[in-house]
Amino acid sequence: MTTSKHSELFVGRDDELVVLAAAFANASAGEGSVITIAGDPGIGKTALAREAMTRVDNQLFATGVGRCREQRDAPPFWPWNQALNMARRRLTAPGKDELTGLIDRVVGTLAEGTSGLDSSQFQFFQRVVESLRSVCETRPLVVMLDDL
Numbered sequence: 001m002t003t004s005k006h007s008e009l010f011v012g013r014d015d016e017l018v019v020l021a022a023a024f025a026n027a028s029a030g031e032g033s034v035i036t037i038a039g040d041p042g043i044g045k046t047a048l049a050r051e052a053m054t055r056v057d058n059q060l061f062a063t064g065v066g067r068c069r070e071q072r073d074a075p076p077f078w079p080w081n082q083a084l085n086m087a088r089r090r091l092t093a094p095g096k097d098e099l100t101g102l103i104d105r106v107v108g109t110l111a112e113g114t115s116g117l118d119s120s121q122f123q124f125f126q127r128v129v130e131s132l133r134s135v136c137e138t139r140p141l142v143v144m145l146d147d148l
Helices: 014-028 045-054 078-090 096-112 121-138
Strands: 062-067 141-146
Touching (some): 014 141, 045 141, 062 078, 078 141
């Protein structure tokens, strides 16, 4: 049984937590990755992701969580907006001002792109990627997007 000071009780999933811990270690060394936790409803995907996030060193990483809304009225890129704004609020020195400015740039870029992405879609997402890459040069970034 695995327990965490941040969770009431977390049982099992040690193998998955090892994989996630390795991804965090790689991120701190400058190697980015995307991890998808998939499975049937109710098997603990969100609990696993939350537990993993409690184990992230918030002094080393900028972290943020975004959740998809079930209602269709949510603005485009809402989970990203939530996650990056949370990361910005949680930042501590050193580099807080620079990183805050970069995250604000990403959030602003997402807001700009909410209408008619047709032919400029590639350039829009390229700007987002470049902005996120800039953020990660200052401090590793861990983003959890839940219920995609």
